[in-house]
Amino acid sequence: MNRFLYLCVFMFFSSVNSFAGTGLIYDAQKKGINLSEKDKEVLDIGEISTTRYVIGGVLGTYPLGLGLGHAVQGRWSDQGWIFTAGELGSLAVLVTGISGCIDKEINNGLNGKDDCTGFNEAMIITGMLGFVGFRIWEIVDVWAGVPQQNRKYNELKDYINKSTIKEEKTSLYLTPLYHREMGQGLGLTLRF
Numbered sequence: 001m002n003r004f005l006y007l008c009v010f011m012f013f014s015s016v017n018s019f020a021g022t023g024l025i026y027d028a029q030k031k032g033i034n035l036s037e038k039d040k041e042v043l044d045i046g047e048i049s050t051t052r053y054v055i056g057g058v059l060g061t062y063p064l065g066l067g068l069g070h071a072v073q074g075r076w077s078d079q080g081w082i083f084t085a086g087e088l089g090s091l092a093v094l095v096t097g098i099s100g101c102i103d104k105e106i107n108n109g110l111n112g113k114d115d116c117t118g119f120n121e122a123m124i125i126t127g128m129l130g131f132v133g134f135r136i137w138e139i140v141d142v143w144a145g146v147p148q149q150n151r152k153y154n155e156l157k158d159y160i161n162k163s164t165i166k167e168e169k170t171s172l173y174l175t176p177l178y179h180r181e182m183g184q185g186l187g188l189t190l191r192f
Contacts, residue, residue, distance in 0.1 A: 028163075033160060043153065046153060048075075052074065057073075057143050057146075065138050083141075
C-alpha cells in the first residue's frame with residue numbers, strides 16, 4: 001500500500017510542473033538574451049511552491065529517499081537521479097557483501113567458524129557508508145536546493161522581464177555642416 005501511495009504522490013506532483021519557464025525562454029530569445037543550458041534548466045523547473053517544497057522535503061528526508069523528494073519538487077532530472085542511482089547502487093553493494101557472508105557461512109557448515117572477512121566485509125562497509133553518505137547529501141539538498149532554485153528563477157525572470165527588445169535601426173540623416181575654410185553645406189549621416 002505504501003508503494004502505491006508513493007507512486008500516486010510522485011505522479012501527481014511531477015505532473016504539476018510549471019510551464020512558465022518555456023514562455024520565459026521564448027521571451028529571452030525574442031529579446032536577444034543568450035541563456036546558458038543551466039539557466040534554461042532553472043527556467044524549465046520554474047518556481048517551486050511551498051507545498052511541493054515541504055512535501056518533497058519530508059519524503060526526501062524520512063521514509064525512503066531514493067530521489068522521491070526531488071521528484072515531488074520537480075528536480076529529479078536535475079539532482080534527484082543522482083540519489084536514486086547512488087542509494088540503489090550502495091544498497092546493491094551492501095546486499096552483495098551480506099550475501100557473500102551468508103554464502104560462506106553456509107558453505108563452511110556448522111563448524112562455528114565466522115568467515116565474514118576480507119572482500120565481503122569491505123563490500124558491507126562500503127555499501128553502508130555509501131548509502132549513509134548519499135542519504136545525508138540528499139537530505140541537505142532536498143531542503144537547501146529549493147530556496148536556491150527559486151532565487152535563481154526569480155533573478156532570471158526579473159532580468160528577462162526588465163530587458164528590452166533590441167531593435168537595430170538603420171537611419172539616414174541630412175546634416176547641416178559648417179567648415180571654416182569650405183563654408184556651409186549639407187552632409188549625409190548613416191547610423192546603424
